[in-house]
Amino acid sequence: MEMKIDKGRVGKNTSLRSYSAILIAMWALTVFGLLLWGLSKTMDGTRRIALHVAKAHFDKDQAFRFWAASHGGVYVPADNRTAPNPYLEHVPERDLQTPSGKNLTLINPAYMLRQLHEDFAELYGVTGHITSLKPLRPQNQADEWEKNALLAFEKGQKEVTEFAEINGRPYLRLIRPLECAKDCLKCHSGYKEGDIRGGVGISLPLHNFLEIQRTEIVTQMVSHGSIFFIGLVGIVLGMKRLEKREGERDQAQKSLRASERKYRGLFDDSRDGVFMTSRAGELLEANQAVLDMFGYTAEEMLGMDVHRLYANSSDRAKFQEVVERSGSVKDYELRVRKKDGTLLDCVLTSNVRLGEDGSVLGYQGIVRDITCQKEAEQGLKTQARELKRSNADLEQFAFVASHDLQEPLRNVSSCVQLLEKRYKGNLGPDADQFMGYALESAARMKELIDDLLTYSRVGTKGKPFEPTNCEEVLDRVLANLASAVAQTGAVITRDPLPAVTGDSTQLVQVFQNLIGNAIKFHRNGQPPTVHVSAQESERQWTFSVRDTGIGIEPQYLDRIFMVFQRLHRKTEYEGTGIGLAIVKKIVDRHRGEVWVESEPGSGTTFYFTIPK
Secondary structure, eight states, rough: HHHHHHHHHHHHHHHHHHHHHHHHHHHHHHHHHHHHHHHHHHEEEEEEHHHHHHHHHHOOOHHHHHHHHHTTTEEEEEESSOOOOGGGGTTTTTTEOOOOOOEEEEHHHHHHHHHHHHHHHHSSEEEEEESSSSSGGGGGBBOOHHHHHHHHHHTTOOOOOEEEEETTTTEEEEEEEEOGGGGGGGTTTOOOOOOEEEEEEEEEEEHHHHHHHHHHHHHHHHHHHHHHHHHHHHHHHHHHHHHHHHHHHHHHHHHHHHHHHHHHHHHTTTTSEEEEEEEOOOBEEOOOOHHHHHTTHHHHHTBBBBGGGGTTTTTHHHHHHHHHSSSSSEEEEEEEEEEEEEEEEEEEEEEEOOOOOOOOEEEEEEEEEEEHHHHHHHHHHHHHHHHHHHHHHHHHHHHHHHTTHHHHHHHHHHHHHHHHHTTTTOOOHHHHHHHHHHEEEEHHHHHHHHHHHHHHHTSSOOOEEEEEEEHHHHHHHHHHHHHHHHHHEEEEEEEEOOOEEEOOOHHHHHHHHHHHHHHHHHOOTHHHHHEEEEEESEEEEEEEEEESSSOOOGGGGTTSSSTTTSSOOOSSSOOOSHHHHHHHHHHHHHTTOEEEEEETEEEEEEEEEHHH
């Protein structure tokens, strides 16, 4: 068996290498063909551009010639370079003298164009030549190529071009027929208007064009070479990966067969249920733990259709889809049915069984009863729901109690106010004092009820969390505390504050309680100073409110966040002692922490965090 597998792997590797060679050859032909096509297009483009430039030069020269011909030639100063034209001796006014005594001579269009060609050749290397089969000037004699072109013009051809070398350098030569115009007849006798009396040509140097072409060719060769190399690397790596995958697959199959040989030794002694089924659902093997779990004998269970064991038979198809998609599953939850109809909650750890051809034969794995664990989890969930309901009931009770106490308290306060209005001064000083105590107690009771109502609503009446700008929150707080700030001369400073995710209304309460306390508990004779800042860490923002007030004794630091905890007599400082408890409850709702650092007589700093 092992020899067969090894031979199979050798055969697969040989086939992959053959495919690799074919792919590489095809890739090389494709890239080389594209390179040849690109080079051909580049060279063709160079020729087209050069021809276009040559025609542009030619058209420019003809424009000059036509202009001069339309004016019958032009007068220029006579000098060594431009001597009087002997072919224009018959023209009466060939030579003129200006009133200032300057000598001018008439030059015809051909003469002018010849000088332009000489100047342009010196500047740009582009040369021009007027020629004819019967030239007036010997210098206009046609060379062999020009003769052939002139003969072709007599047969009706309109243009002749040639890529050639002149003095060892590449040039593009262009020549077109020179037709005899009416203005030409004064110099060229024996012609009539419209006759072909010669040709006008230019020679364009191709050095710069060929340099650009060479650069483009090198670029194309480098780019196509890079593409070929990248593709070659991709083909080689892809084939190596395929070889590796084939090797891994063969190794997996060998390992699976080895595990099947070891399987029998562990099968019978396992405390967990071990099973093996066909893909169709026939139970092929099951150990004693499976028999005990489902309450069947071996004779009853082996060969059984496992669909009968599922509480919902459609769960079998779902399990097959999951395990075949990934090859295995771990802790796959399932509900099954025992022989007596009892339902069990189980988890499966299973993998597929493959045949020699890689097809799925069935499944094998372990099944474990987690019914007791599920019942325990359900109990914990029930307790959590009960605890949540209990907390909600407590909050609702506090709210209802606080709300319902308002009405009798208002009645008591109203009655005492009526007594004070009607009988103040008539019942004696003690009665007036008692009525004052009653009104003060009623007001304090109302304040306590309001604070208790606020405390109870923190968890139930809060708004959903949303992005909140703490700069705007602090602005609202300072507006609310404007009167207290003005009365005490308090100085409030702050660092830049961030935006957080939270309940903006409740964050106003937090800052207002902390800053309000800092203003309230200031040292006598010294205006309160308060500074608000925030520090960023990886997971949260830490806010601080620091003051220079009277401070807090160390033994009270653990008590101040409890409900109705007051450290001073009401005659000294107003309040119910619930403000910091509200702060703590709001910060708890925001999943943060709150604490305090203080030095008696020097000031206090409150800290709280808001997670990012």
